[in-house]
Amino acid sequence: MEFVRPTLEHRAAFADWLDDWRGDSYNPYDGVFEIAWTDFDAYISLVERLRIEGSPPGIDVPLDTIWAFEGRKLVGDLFLFYEPMQADNNIGYKVRPSARRRGIATLLTRYGLDRLRERGKTEARLTCREDNIASAAVIEGCGGLRRDDKVTAKGHVMRRYIIPITA
Numbered sequence: 001m002e003f004v005r006p007t008l009e010h011r012a013a014f015a016d017w018l019d020d021w022r023g024d025s026y027n028p029y030d031g032v033f034e035i036a037w038t039d040f041d042a043y044i045s046l047v048e049r050l051r052i053e054g055s056p057p058g059i060d061v062p063l064d065t066i067w068a069f070e071g072r073k074l075v076g077d078l079f080l081f082y083e084p085m086q087a088d089n090n091i092g093y094k095v096r097p098s099a100r101r102r103g104i105a106t107l108l109t110r111y112g113l114d115r116l117r118e119r120g121k122t123e124a125r126l127t128c129r130e131d132n133i134a135s136a137a138v139i140e141g142c143g144g145l146r147r148d149d150k151v152t153a154k155g156h157v158m159r160r161y162i163i164p165i166t167a
């Protein structure tokens with residue numbers, strides 16, 4: 001597995017990745033990211049801007065987006081916040097529907113934990129919706145310790161976790 005930052009050279013791989021998501025119950029690009037569905041160049045510009053600035057509603061700290069490739073196939077996407085986004089999120093991930101249950105989200109999480117460790121962080125904060133059993137299992141499999149839940153403005157119950165980062 002190769003981890004890289006998104007660039008314009010990944011246009012074909014991204015189109016193939018999007019095709020895989022059509023019909024999945026999870027929308028990988030909504031809100032500020034919705035542009036990804038229709039305008040690849042604009043999405044890459046957004047990704048680059050967010051890495052440096054953060055700032056749109058809900059994204060209050062810089063966001064480093066990392067893509068995981070198996071050969072030429074984009075299989076996973078990692079959202080890495082070096083400071084916890086909205087105080088609760090250092091790491092987010094998504095795996096293309098056809099590549100699930102092969103440990104890719106676990107590898108993405110571990111990659112994120114390594115990057116945080118390099119920056120001297122001693123813990124990672126992660127959240128998932130109460131009903132996202134797959135994501136909760138990934139977090140717990142990576143050592144996540146459950147904290148108190150929170151409820152979003154839209155009324156969703158979110159599980160909150162801390163993963164201690166050991167030296």
Ligand SMILES: CC(C)(COP(=O)(O)OP(=O)(O)OC[C@H]1O[C@@H](n2cnc3c(N)ncnc32)[C@H](O)[C@@H]1OP(=O)(O)O)[C@@H](O)C(=O)NCCC(=O)NCCS
Pocket residue numbers: 026092093094095096099100101102103104105106107127128129132133134135137138141
């Ligand atoms: C959640 C998600 C990232 C998991 O990706 P994945 O690569 O399939 O996860 P892994 O293969 O690393 O799974 C690790 C463990 O989690 C558990 N798990 C994963 N998917 C599961 C599912 N659908 N149901 C129950 N347990 C599941 C299993 O215990 C699994 O280990 P196993 O396959 O050896 O039994 C993927 O389902 C996804 O992209 N979903 C949509 C986006 C999303 O929900 N992102 C997270 C937002 S918080």
